[in-house]
């Protein structure tokens with residue numbers, strides 16, 4: 060049978076890796092505990108995340124990564140303040156900034172790291188700039204020390220969108236254990252999932268208290284009561300709050316996933332390293348330099364040269380291989396200025412970027428198939 064007629068199983072770009080252990084945890088919460096809201100499982104998940112990340116930190120779980128970012132921005136900026144943010148990120152990063160009433164100031168990226176270009180950020184500083192949002196794109200964090208030095212010099216708070224970087228290590232410590240305010244996402248396909256969910260991690264007790272109150276409609280110190288199976292009937296509220304708390308059901312999934320993380324981490328790193336080897340000398344493919352001893356890759360983007368990206372993507376889809384484009388630039392969207400700024404590096408990268416399948420369930424045969432498809436197409440279409 061000629062290869063094009065062969066029936067292939069589909070290779071997915073990403074997927075949730077959940078099974079009987081997560082199902083058993085849900086069963087326990089539903090059948091045995093019977094308490095679905097924010098209670099003991101959330102308290103345990105926060106404690107276990109604190110131990111995993113390490114350091115003198117406070118972890119506050121919420122019901123999405125976007126909610127984590129929204130409350131983090133709200134904690135440190137006022138309406139009308141400006142937040143510098145690299146243009147290469149998921150829409151949620153931008154929406155979280157505007158949700159807090161702040162202005163998202165899109166900055167260009169470094170062509171090698173695909174992370175914030177500090178020189179470009181410098182040019183966009185104004186007296187209203189109050190915070191710097193970092194995005195740990197594809198798990199990489201770049202020169203964090205330089206970002207923090209820049210923020211210190213200009214009196215800015217830092218929020219790290221670490222949705223891609225759960226488990227990544229910098230300077231011998233896990234992301235979240237140091238730094239200002241760090242946000243994680245536990246959505247279905249992230250490095251660990253709780254079904255949906257997120258967390259704000261900080262050493263700043265005032266920020267932590269703000270987030271803990273704001274996730275429960277702003278009710279002062281309600282979290283502590285809920286963790287003891289109580290709630291506040293008479294209370295004080297001093298600021299806007301939301302229903303952003305995590306439920307026991309989701310926390311129970313997250314707790315199982317945290318135990319499985321070492322295996323997920325090892326698999327993700329192994330897949331990334333193997334792509335680096337298999338595609339290292341592929342014509343027209345540029346790899347992104349990341350150190351997979353320290354990075355835990357959530358996505359695996361490569362750059363496809365000579366305007367071949369879209370054709371390659373179609374070709375791979377015909378072979379049953381899904382790929383992704385992370386991300387469509389937010390500064391092109393009407394709501395965020397509709398191309399009122401130009402970010403030349405990002406706009407060039409956007410045309411070339413292609414995310415290859417990566418998740419702990421990919422077999423090495425699947426991965427070989429992905430690499431061979433790219434190799435064949437790029438060699439034949441030089």
Ligand SMILES: *Cc1c(COP(=O)(O)O)cnc(C)c1O
Nearest residue numbers: 123124125149151222244245246
């Ligand atoms: C997933 C993600 C978010 C949002 O997290 P949700 O849990 O989906 O709300 C934010 N930023 C980045 C870069 C992400 O990948």
